[in-house]
Amino acid sequence: MIENIIVWSIVATAAGSLLWKLYRFVRSMKKVSGKQGCDKDCGC
Amino acid sequence: MVDIRSLADLQPGNNSIISAINGPEHIRRRLMEMGLVVGQAVSVLRRAPLGDPIEIVVMHYHVTLRLDQASFISIDDNFTPDQQQYEFISTQTQAQVPTQKIEKVAILGNPNSGKTTLFNALTGLRQKVGNYPGITVERKIGYCRINNNEISIIDLPGTYSLSPQSPDERIAVQVLRGQRQDTPIDAVIIVIDACNLARNLLLFSQCAELQIPIVIALSMSDLAARDGILADHAILREHCGVPVVAINAHNGDGIEELKSAIARAATITNTPWHQHQRIDEAIAAVGQYIDPEKIRIPLTSAARRLLTTADPLLDARNYGDHNLSTAIENEQKKLAADNIDPCQHDIHSRYQWIEALCALALPKNANNSSRSNLDRVSLRIDNFLVHRVWGLISFVCIMAMVFISVFYLATPVMDFFVSVIELCGGVIISGLNDGPLKALIEDGIIAGVGGVIVFVPQIAILTFFLALLEDSGYLARASFLMDRLLAASGLHGKSFVPLLGSHACAIPGIMATRSIEHRRDRLATILVAPFMACAARLPVYYLLITVFFFDYSSLQQGLILLVLYFFGIILAVCTAFIAKKTALKGPSPTFILEFPPYKIPAWNQALRIVYRNSKMFVKKAGTIILTFCICLWAALYYPQLTPQEQEDIAKTHHTTTISVENILNNTSSINDDSSASEINSVLTAHTISQEQYSTAHSVAAAWSAHQVQNSFAGDFGHFIEPAIEPMGYDWKIGIGLTGAFAAREVFVATMGTVYSIGDDTTEDSESLHAAMRADTRADGSLLWTTPMAIGLLAFFAIAMQCISTVAVVRQETGTWTWPLYQLLYMNTLAYIIATLIYQIGSAL
Numbered sequence: 001m002i003e004n005i006i007v008w009s010i011v012a013t014a015a016g017s018l019l020w021k022l023y024r025f026v027r028s029m030k031k032v033s034g035k036q037g038c039d040k041d042c043g044c
Numbered sequence: 045m046v047d048i049r050s051l052a053d054l055q056p057g058n059n060s061i062i063s064a065i066n067g068p069e070h071i072r073r074r075l076m077e078m079g080l081v082v083g084q085a086v087s088v089l090r091r092a093p094l095g096d097p098i099e100i101v102v103m104h105y106h107v108t109l110r111l112d113q114a115s116f117i118s119i120d121d122n123f124t125p126d127q128q129q130y131e132f133i134s135t136q137t138q139a140q141v142p143t144q145k146i147e148k149v150a151i152l153g154n155p156n157s158g159k160t161t162l163f164n165a166l167t168g169l170r171q172k173v174g175n176y177p178g179i180t181v182e183r184k185i186g187y188c189r190i191n192n193n194e195i196s197i198i199d200l201p202g203t204y205s206l207s208p209q210s211p212d213e214r215i216a217v218q219v220l221r222g223q224r225q226d227t228p229i230d231a232v233i234i235v236i237d238a239c240n241l242a243r244n245l246l247l248f249s250q251c252a253e254l255q256i257p258i259v260i261a262l263s264m265s266d267l268a269a270r271d272g273i274l275a276d277h278a279i280l281r282e283h284c285g286v287p288v289v290a291i292n293a294h295n296g297d298g299i300e301e302l303k304s305a306i307a308r309a310a311t312i313t314n315t316p317w318h319q320h321q322r323i324d325e326a327i328a329a330v331g332q333y334i335d336p337e338k339i340r341i342p343l344t345s346a347a348r349r350l351l352t353t354a355d356p357l358l359d360a361r362n363y364g365d366h367n368l369s370t371a372i373e374n375e376q377k378k379l380a381a382d383n384i385d386p387c388q389h390d391i392h393s394r395y396q397w398i399e400a401l402c403a404l405a406l407p408k409n410a411n412n413s414s415r416s417n418l419d420r421v422s423l424r425i426d427n428f429l430v431h432r433v434w435g436l437i438s439f440v441c442i443m444a445m446v447f448i449s450v451f452y453l454a455t456p457v458m459d460f461f462v463s464v465i466e467l468c469g470g471v472i473i474s475g476l477n478d479g480p481l482k483a484l485i486e487d488g489i490i491a492g493v494g495g496v497i498v499f500v501p502q503i504a505i506l507t508f509f510l511a512l513l514e515d516s517g518y519l520a521r522a523s524f525l526m527d528r529l530l531a532a533s534g535l536h537g538k539s540f541v542p543l544l545g546s547h548a549c550a551i552p553g554i555m556a557t558r559s560i561e562h563r564r565d566r567l568a569t570i571l572v573a574p575f576m577a578c579a580a581r582l583p584v585y586y587l588l589i590t591v592f593f594f595d596y597s598s599l600q601q602g603l604i605l606l607v608l609y610f611f612g613i614i615l616a617v618c619t620a621f622i623a624k625k626t627a628l629k630g631p632s633p634t635f636i637l638e639f640p641p642y643k644i645p646a647w648n649q650a651l652r653i654v655y656r657n658s659k660m661f662v663k664k665a666g667t668i669i670l671t672f673c674i675c676l677w678a679a680l681y682y683p684q685l686t687p688q689e690q691e692d693i694a695k696t697h698h699t700t701t702i703s704v705e706n707i708l709n710n711t712s713s714i715n716d717d718s719s720a721s722e723i724n725s726v727l728t729a730h731t732i733s734q735e736q737y738s739t740a741h742s743v744a745a746a747w748s749a750h751q752v753q754n755s756f757a758g759d760f761g762h763f764i765e766p767a768i769e770p771m772g773y774d775w776k777i778g779i780g781l782t783g784a785f786a787a788r789e790v791f792v793a794t795m796g797t798v799y800s801i802g803d804d805t806t807e808d809s810e811s812l813h814a815a816m817r818a819d820t821r822a823d824g825s826l827l828w829t830t831p832m833a834i835g836l837l838a839f840f841a842i843a844m845q846c847i848s849t850v851a852v853v854r855q856e857t858g859t860w861t862w863p864l865y866q867l868l869y870m871n872t873l874a875y876i877i878a879t880l881i882y883q884i885g886s887a888l
Contacts (some may be wrong), residue, residue, distance in 0.1 A: 007480040008679075014674035016785075021668065025847065 051086065051100070053115040055578045060086030060119035065388065070209060070561075071634055076391040077205040078636060079103040079243045080117060081642045083125030084395075092431045094528035095637055097537070103242050104419075106575075107635045108524050108537070111631055130400035135317050146230040148196045149306060150219055152251060153235030154244050155202030155559075156640050158263035160184075161293040163199035163233055166303070167253060170652055171199065183215055183224075183557070190303045191537035198229065200320035201558070204243075206250040206680050207349075211566070212302035212558040220254060222340045230404070231257040233302070233308040238268035238290065241275055242402050247820030249282065249317065249394045253345040257309035258286040261302055265598070275405040284403050317397030318411055320389045322382060322877060326351055328374040328780055333368040351375060352386045422641040430521050442518070445607055446509040450502050450582070457501035465494040480681065487797055488677025489670065495796035496789045499583040503661050506579060507548050511653040512847060515645035519544070520637055527635055533617040534624025536560075536635045539569040543616065546576035546738035547609070548657060550849045565633040568623050570853055571866060572616035574844050577609045579661070580788040584840045587792050591813045592833045611841050619869075672786055673793050676779070679757035680797060687791060697743050699736075709730055752798065754778075769838065772832035772876065772882040785845045831885025835878035842874035 053061055060634070062084050065072050080086065089099040089106065092761035097110040153159045160171050167186025184199040200219055208214040215224070222228030234251060236244040250256060260280065268274040269290075280288045287305040291298035318843055331347035339346045346363060361369065379386055428434050469490040476482040513519055519541050527537030538560050546553030553573045560566040577585070585608055591602050624630075685693075690701045710730040714723050727737055752758050760782075761775025766780050776798045780809050783790035799815040819827045844850070844867050851864040 003479050003481045004849070007484055011674055011678040014671040015270065015678075017671045018668075019673060021671075023850070 049119055050115045051088070052098075052111045052114040053227060054086075054088045054119060056088050059085060060087055060121050061125070062117055063120035064118040065116060067113070069387065071113055071116060071392070073387055074204070074209060074561075074636060075109075075113065075117065075633070076388065077246060078107060078638075079105075079246075079395070081392055081395050082388070084122065086117075086119065090426075090430060091432075091868075092430070092524055093436050097431070097524060099196060099426075099524065099639065102357075105240050105243065105438040106416075106419075108520075108527075108637050108639060108875075110527070110536075110635045110637070111529075111630075113634055113636065131318070131399065132397075133314070133318065139380065142406045145193065146190075146195060146257075146306060146309070147193075148198065148227045148229040149231045149233060150198040150200055150318070151233045151235060152200050152216060152220065152247065153202060153206055153263075154237065154240075154247060155638065156462055157202065157237040157244060158293055159202060159235045159319045160199055162233070162261060162291065162299075163197060164300050165293040165296060166197050166289075182212075183219055190306060194262055195306070203247065206254075209561040212557055215558075217230075220251065220256065228258070228340070231259065231306055233259050233261050233306070233550075235263050236263050236579075237409070238262040238265040238274055239271070242398050245284075245398045246391070246394055249315075249398070252284075252312040253315065253342065253348070255311050255313065255342050255345075255563050257307045257311050259302065259309045260284060260286055260287060260288045261298075262290040263293065265293045265626050266297070266758050272335065272407055275402070276407075279876060280401070283316060283404070285312045285316065285584065287881045288671050314403040317393050321349075321383060322379060323351070323386055325461055326379060326386070327676065329375050330368070330371050333364045333371045334802065338363050346446075348390065352390045355838065390850075419641055420828055421473055422639070424486055425642050426521065426639075429518065430524060435521075435525055436478065439522060442513070444606060446506070446513070447606050448599065449509065450602070450605065452505050452598050452602050454502040454505050458498050461498040461501065465490065465497065477518040483681060484674065484677055486748050487492055487681075488673050491682045491796040491812075492673030492676070493665050493670050494671050495792050496583060496661065499789070499792075500661060502582050502586065503548075503579045503734065506582070507653045507657040508650055510544065510548055511650035512645045513544075514541075515643070515649055517642040517680050518638045520639050523637055525638070530617075531632070533621040534628070534633075535568055535617075535620050536565060536633045537573075537637060538635060539565070542569050542573060543576055543613075546578060548579055550574045550576065551852045552848065554849070554852050557856070562630075562633055562801070564628045564630045567622045567862065568628050568688060570856060571623055571628075574846070574853075574866065575612045575616040575619065575842070576872065577841065578788075578846075579657070581840055583789050583792045584784075585837065587795065587813075588840075589838050591816050592830060594813065595818075608837060611838070615842060615873075625857035629811065636791055647828050665789070668787055669790055672783060672790050673797060676757060676783060676794060676797055679760070680752055680755045682756060683754070684739055685747060685751050685754075689750070693746050693750060697739050697746070699743060704735075704740045704743045706743060707736055711740075742749065770883070771835055771878040772829070772886070773836070774827055776819075777836070781839075785847065786842075788840065788845055791840075798832050829886070831882045834885065835881035836884045838881055839874045839878040842870055842877060844870035864886070 049060075051060075051062075062080055062082055065075055065080060067075075079835050084102060086100055086102045089101055091098050092108075095111075097108050098114055099106055099108045100114075101107075133660075151163055163169070163184065163186060164171055164187045168188075169184075169186045171184050171186075174435045182201065186197050186199070188195050188197050198219060200216040203213040203216045206217050208217045208221070214662060218224045219229065220232065232251060234247065234248050248258070248260065262268075262275070262277070262280075274290070276289060287310065288306050289298050289302045290304050291302055292859055293299065327344060327347045328353050332345055334346055334350075336343055350368075376386070381614070405428045409719045429438055469486065471480055472490075476485070491777050494522050513522075522544070523537035523540040526540045530536055530539055538558075542553045542556040544553075545556050550573050553576065554570050557566045557569045557573070562570060585605055589604050593601055593604055687701065688800075694701050694704055707730075710732065711726055714726055718726075723737075727734065753762075757779050758775065761778045763776045764782070765775045768781065775783070776795075779798065780791040780794035794817065796812055798821075799812050816828055817826075850863045850867060853866060854860060857863070
């Protein structure tokens with residue numbers, strides 16, 4: 001029983017970590033999308 | 045008779061004098077900024093083995109350019125430059141106000157002049173330096189304490205002038221003008237290569253116009269002093285009007301003096317060189333229409349740059365109303381009517397001042413024909429490495445040696461890593477009872493992550509050799525050798541280094557394309573960079589090669605790896621060719637590249653890069669790959685077989701669950717290394733027959749296979765199996781391919797975990813290889829056939845699976861179109877080619 005709890009905690013933490021990384025990746029992509037658009041720099 | 049030809053006609057070994065510079069504005073400007081000005085002596089040293097480009101010597105340095113660009117340079121052996129005595133204008137400077145606190149200092153200079161070395165010496169950081177123009181493509185910030193004040197030091201990408209032509213040069217110019225977030229800056233250290241004073245001073249002359257406090261750091265002054273060409277500091281200081289400090293950033297000489305000079309950085313309020321009176325009048329006429337509120341640089345400088353169309357970053361519409369554009373147009377027409385070229389006059393007047401200053405500051409006995417020992421040594425080496433015949437042979441040998449040694453040298457170290465992982469794994473699991481925790485550690489973590497970690501030696505060896513090549517100065521020569529070949533596909537020599545760098549990782553490779561001037565050429569290079577076999581593909585290649593070509597020698601296996609690398613290069617060339625004929629169609633790209641002198645590579649620098657890349661790889665294995673392996677293990681381990689299912693499987697083997705478990709428990713001391721006599725003695729001790737023992741193991745294997753097939757991951761694999769079946773893959777490979785989209789190495793980890801759980805094998809690589817080779821389909825035929833394996837290798841060579849690369853392509857191209865196109869194109873091509881290889885191979 002305790003062994004199962006330990007294993008599932010590890011698995012849940014790993015799954016949560018992967019989902020968090022995915023969320024951060026999507027968020028960083030949104031940031032990049034917002035920053036780009038002007039190839040020349042005219043101070044904008 | 046006047047003999048006017050172009051530089052393209054000049055044969056190697058001959059010299060002449062430049063009489064005119066023609067061609068499109070941006071090429072003309074760049075050529076002049078590089079020192080190819082009217083009246084300057086120029087000689088052709090050699091042509092590349094394939095006839096184009098050419099290596100020339102101008103202002104005592106070596107530069108390579110294509111015949112296309114050379115044809116814009118008119119030469120005349122009888123041309124007589126203006127021999128008038130130059131009258132110096134004294135500089136008017138405004139010293140830094142002592143109370144003004146300096147908080148931000150930028151380091152500016154020509155490419156490969158030693159900026160990053162100085163940055164590292166000032167900040168104590170260890171940013172990557174190299175012996176190739178264009179190593180730094182983004183600004184880097186570090187901190188330095190001067191007089192108890194903490195000062196930000198910004199290392200800028202190298203630039204030949206303040207008329208930017210490539211994205212990295214644009215970054216440098218934007219920082220100087222206060223157009224980036226972390227600016228404006230309070231002072232600039234201009235790093236000037238003491239061995240190449242004249243060309244480097246042009247940048248100083250342009251920077252001085254911006255009226256930013258300046259300090260000149262004379263880098264490589266030790267080499268200049270040794271060769272007797274070190275300029276007199278006092279003369280430079282007098283005529284430039286700013287502090288001049290000789291430094292040797294490698295050993296720290298002059299660094300403290302430079303720090304104290306920053307506080308004395310001075311602003312020049314007048315230009316110390318003569319300008320054409322008509323241009324001065326035109327500047328004044330344009331200047332009155334510029335809105336001073338809208339510009340961040342001095343008005344005269346802005347007017348000059350608008351008038352001479354020197355700057356793609358300055359748009360007249362942003363700095364005044366329509367009268368400004370009209371004034372610029374009118375003044376340009378008037379100058380043209382008077383046969384005055386403002387661009388040529390602007391650069392020429394600066395070089396006249398620079399030449400006169402160099403004549404004063406440099407020692408009178410400086411040998412002008414061959415300036416330094418380094419040059420002489422480089423020339424001798426180049427006579428072989430860039431030779432018409434030996435150049436190409438040595439290039440192929442060097443590249444082959446790098447990639448074969450990855451396989452050859454890494455094998456013993458990898459074997460050592462495997463033993464260490466097995467030993468550590470054995471110690472960890474020895475204290476655990478059979479159950480999910482032991483299974484997680486053994487089959488999930490050790491088999492998965494351990495399987496990836498063993499590739500650290502290969503990554504380290506590859507990055508080590510690439511770092512050595514970069515630091516030696518050979519890469520510029522390789523670009524020279526490869527330019528003609530790359531030109532056939534629409535790329536050019538400057539694409540070579542980003543593409544070579546992509547063999548370690550596509551991300552820095554794509555970032556390195558910032559040194560390519562034109563957007564079309566840059567996009568073409570970005571588009572094909574992911575075809576290069578990056579380090580993440582290496583574990584997959586290694587696994588598949590060792591599984592299917594196990595009876596080959598290390599040398600032969602290395603050659604197979606080399607073929608895979610060439611396969612990626614050929615695909616890249618073909619893709620670039622198609623792109624440049626269609627979506628990226630445009631004029632032939634320009635290729636102007638400076639040849640740095642050779643130097644002995646710094647081992648500590650190379651080892652630092654190896655450490656950084658290996659650390660990154662291990663970190664990736666310890667984070668993304670570890671978490672992925674744990675999740676994958678859970679998806680393969682659950683749901684567990686019910687007792688009834690176990691019993692049913694046992695019954696098909698005419699036995700029972702209890703009997704099988706008893707036999708397995710009693711024979712647990714038997715392992716792969718046990719001899720036949722040891723096995724017999726254990727079986728006799730527990731009165732188990734050989735047949736019972738074999739049956740128990742068959743049942744255990746059937747349980748494992750049934751367990752994996754019906755697990756969550758198994759269900760997913762079966763779901764996608766129809767889509768991958770044409771390539772000859774089964775559901776297990778399907779899981780691996782899906783995981784590889786998180787990171788390619790996950791494929792190796794997945795195979796480790798799948799075969800570890802599913803086939804009752806241990807995690808060591810030999811068992812994994814054997815299990816893969818023995819794996820069968822439902823109909824009993826072998827799964828891993830040669831056509832399928834070659835198809836799978838091709839799939840990994842072509843497919844774009846790295847999400848981080850997609851993100852970087854998005855960032856660098858500023859649009860989603862290119863990364864999505866790349867993703868679709870590369871993966872569809874991978875699917876088609878892998879299917880064709882499998883189907884045709886199986887039919888033969």
